[in-house]
Amino acid sequence: MGNCNCQSKKPNSVNKNNAVKVSTEMSIMDVIGSWKSRWNIGRMNYKVNPGLYITGEPDSDSEVFISSNYKMSFDILRKNLKGINAWIIVLDTAGINVWCAAGKGTFGTDELIRMIDKTSIKDCIDHKRIIVPHLGAPGISAHEVKKQSGLNVIYGPVKASDIKEFLKNNLKTTDKMKKVTFTLFERLILTPTEFVLSLKYSPLFLILLFLIDIIIGKNGLEVFYKDILIFFGTLFFGTILFPVLLPFLPFRSFALKGWILGLIYITSINLIVFNSVHGNYVHMLTAPILTSFLAYNFTGSSTYTSLSGVEKELKISLPLYGLSILSGVVVLLINFF
Amino acid sequence: MKYLKNVAQLELDSDKCTGCGMCVEVCPHAVFIIENKIAIITERDLCMECGACQINCPFNALNVRKGVGCASAVIKGKLTGSEPSCGCSDTSNCC
Known part of the structure; x- marks a missing residue:
């Protein structure tokens, strides 16, 4: 657990919600947890708490990633943020992964706006970018988010494993990063x-x-x-x-x-x-x-x-x-x- | 991999399209391309009706019958007389 360090950078911050610092390493329990989930043991109750999280030591220039509160989705994201200082906003999707929840609308514009307000993320950053996973797009209306929050939605790659390349590529997804596959x-x-x-x-x-x-x-x-x-x-x-x-x-x-x-x-x-x-x-x-x-x-x-x-x-x-x-x-x- | 022929319900109103490219940006199956400053549907059979293009089109140029291509959702919907809704939480590929 760490403090949201935006408070020191911006003294007038209204953010009273301490961001939770998470590791980018998978513990043995995380590995067992996802294994159990794959075998359908307690799969419907594998959740993290919605809210603001950080990896490393993010500052006001750091990127903001949006995730769902299905623990496997969240784990895959933080694992791929190794060595990256970032903010993570976890939406309340009732423990459902990003794509399913976007289809249902629980990973949606309203929930995103609610969490943007609740986490006071705007007080933590000097830019106006939030990175939404590509498969969250069926639930999010980027222009609506812009209208209601002033923040620009940037759709990231489908796979979290492409995040490093996506960041290197100036937040642009290549065609390959955008495409859903169904490999063996x-x-x-x-x-x-x-x-x-x-x-x-x-x-x-x-x-x-x-x-x-x-x-x-x-x-x-x-x-x-x-x-x-x-x-x-x-x-x-x-x-x-x-x-x-x-x-x-x-x-x-x-x-x-x-x-x-x-x-x-x-x-x-x-x-x-x-x-x-x-x-x-x-x-x-x-x-x-x-x-x-x-x-x-x-x-x-x-x-x-x-x-x-x-x-x-x-x-x-x-x-x-x-x-x-x-x-x-x-x-x-x-x-x- | 392509699903059934001529079933996906996806319509593009070219008159409203400004060629902003948002649909190209969000579509997970590369259904759209921008040609002569306007979006065109390359292959409708690739569409999985996720609805990302419609909700992200700032000009209301797209119309999709949004829904989940999920058998258990469809069956449950038929049995209960409600809209097909996904009731599962798999990793990245469910519903």
């Missing part, structure tokens, strides 16, 4: 959360499978064990392999890409386990639906899907899902009688 690594890092989230509904599916297998099959338990394997394989394909293979799967629709992946999966299983291409028709009809749905669900984590597109996908795939599952039920009943 960026997709891979999301898969634990996807997988853990999909497990949430697994007990329900497993109970259903168990009941069906016990009621219908002669060797109910044996069939159930196979079904368990196939089920978790489907989750693995839908939540881990799908994100990895996303750009390589044909067609643009996530649901369709996922369905194809599921079909490949179930066909391979049939060939390996059951020694036939079609194997169990019920598996053929239902497993690709599950991978398709998991894939469709991944639109929420992707960086390039639009609301209109996601709605269109649902409109088309929902009836097809229903039809496919219904056919599966019919096959089950035919086998039973």
Whole structure:
């Protein structure tokens, strides 16, 4: 903890809120915290307090960075401010990252104006610049901020790791800094959360499978064990392999890409386990639906899907899902009688 | 990576556009370029309807159907009859 040193530089400062000095080093607890968050352990409650923070010893010429109060967002920012004297204003985004919160509007013009006032940042600086992360732009109206606070919003890079280069480049973002990517690594890092989230509904599916297998099959338990394997394989394909293979799967629709992946999966299983291409028709009809749905669900984590597109996908795939599952039920009943 | 063809709802009113370049500045998918002192949409299919261009256009020249391209938000919205809203808090890529 340190004092907001703007008070010594500007004696008439009205700033009574002491800025909190933060380290630019990640502690072991920060690393564990973000690891836990990736695995969806306490992810919804990983927050820092909104307010004014500093790295190093900022003065009235130092830049002001805006962040959200999702701890991982804040940590990534401060880690990339190593060796830089800067002010950080953390907005109250209810613990949601910058991009999501900008979409919701909680990382927004009103909240920014509120925090500019609350932190009295204008008393700390002689310039009129604040640096808003590029992905905060959907929530912030730069001209509105200017009108209400007199401060100029400068949109920084998408990735905090480009901040040093951005500062060297006289606060200009290059085309590359402005562009959102979705690289293999960026997709891979999301898969634990996807997988853990999909497990949430697994007990329900497993109970259903168990009941069906016990009621219908002669060797109910044996069939159930196979079904368990196939089920978790489907989750693995839908939540881990799908994100990895996303750009390589044909067609643009996530649901369709996922369905194809599921079909490949179930066909391979049939060939390996059951020694036939079609194997169990019920598996053929239902497993690709599950991978398709998991894939469709991944639109929420992707960086390039639009609301209109996601709605269109649902409109088309929902009836097809229903039809496919219904056919599966019919096959089950035919086998039973 | 491109999403579905011809779904993104993004309109640019060239009469209002002054070519200030703010849309080029904020768009995360490089949808706009400035040509002959006016903004043009290069490829609408790249638009993810985040709404950054619209809210940052000082001249009201842009119209986007702003929303989150997130399945669970869309489903939740349909089930509850409300606007699709993101309910998650992932790192940088969620919703």
